[in-house]
Amino acid sequence: MNTTEKFHLPVDGVLKMFNTFTRHHRSQSPTPTPVLQQQHPKVLSKTSMGLLETVKGRWRQQDNRAVESVSSDPLPHRCADVTRSMGVIKPRNCHRIVVLGAPQVGKTSVVRRFLGEDFQEQHEPTAEDFHRKLFHIGGETYQVDLLDASMERNFPAKRRLSILTGDIFLLVFSLCDRESFSEVCELLSEIKAAKTKLLKVKQPARLPVVVCGNKVDLAAQRAVSRSEVTEALTRDVTFVETSAKCGTGLEVAFKELAVMGGLPDETSPSRHQLVSMVAYQSLCVNQRGRRRSRTPCAVVDSLVRRPSFGSDLQLVLGSSTKANKPERCHIQ
Structure with a gap:
């Protein structure tokens, strides 16, 4: 074959050739060079080379779509099946609690208590944790997401986005x-300003914030008095002295979170039974899909991951958009 001869090959044959090549060489090289082009750089005509480039482009598009289908899925496949089997949760029963505060004040320990876990003495710095707890109470299903945004203190735009997507806020200081405590006061002002701008009101009726003064069990090391806290905080903010280690005050704090979110009191850890995912499904839904159990129960979805920042941003922009009037991005 000389350079003037044309290289004819059906499209299906080209696809088959590329698939065979990739199955054999993909594990050896992340960006393999097609065999035909490598062995005969001047054999193919311009038409044939254009055909091969088209096939390679389609191959890349298929790989990109495969990656996007995995990364854009908000929940793993198993969780999606579980959600479908339990039915769609009403939007008014879905809430996100954003946990903020300085490092090493006990935020993760308080969250663990809400999830029904025990206190751990060993401290491990938290980058970011996202938890989901599903409840079945009085024939209704509820979803409570907890975002422990510990490391966002160094990223103002990211922290502001978390604040805008939060329904309830749990601020923890030692x-x-x-x-x-000074950092909590600054966070409180930031939440108030962000929510006021998002809701387009002069001042929110009530800030959905619970402030926990943690480590009350360390009385000898106490540096902030109760009178100082109550004087600094506004009346619409609930303050509770807690101890994640001993459990002091946590029940009151969790009850206040439920009140602010319009959740039943049974969402407090002591008021419901924590079960496995399989047991939760069997208690909530029978084979015909009708609700059959009114026993308060809950399950922690261990496979859930945080929604993408893109979806959070779309949620914020969608909730604040007026008819025929574009809005600026509130995280700037």
Whole structure:
């Protein structure tokens, strides 16, 4: 074959050739060079080379779509099946609690208590945790997401987006650390400003915030008095002294979170039974799909992951858009 001869090959044959090549060489090289082009760089005509480039482009598109289908799925496949089997949860029964505060004040320990887990003495820095707890109470299903945004303190735009997507806020500081209390006061002002701008009101009727002064069990190391806290906080903010280690005050704090979110009191850890995912489905839904159990129960979805920042941003922009009037991005 000389350079003037044309290289004719059906499209299906080209696809088959590329598929065979990739199955054999993909594990060896992340960006393999097609065999035909490597062995005979001047054999193919312009038409044939254009055909091969088209096939390679379609091959890349298929790989990209495969990656996007995995990354865009908000829940793993198993979780999606579970959600379908339990039916769609009403939007008014879905809430996100955003947990903020300085490092090493006990945020993760408080969240673990809400999830029904025990206190752990060993401290491990939290980058970011996202948890989901599903409840079945009085024939209704509820979804509570908890975003422990510990590391967002160094990224203002990211933290602001978390604040805008939050329905309820749990601010935690250490009674043994005055700087952590000052940080909570700054966060409180930031939440108030963000929510006021998002809701387009002069001032929110009530800030959905619960402030926990943690480590009340360390009385000898206490650096912030109760009177100082109540004087600094506004009346619409609930303050509770807690101990994630001993459990002091946590029941009151969780009850206040339920009140602000319009959730039943049974969402408190002591008021419901924590079961496995399989047991939760069997208690909530029978084979015909009719609700059959009114026993308060809950399950922690261990496979859930945080929704993408893109979907969070779309949620914020969608909730604040007026008819025929574009809105600026509120995280700037």
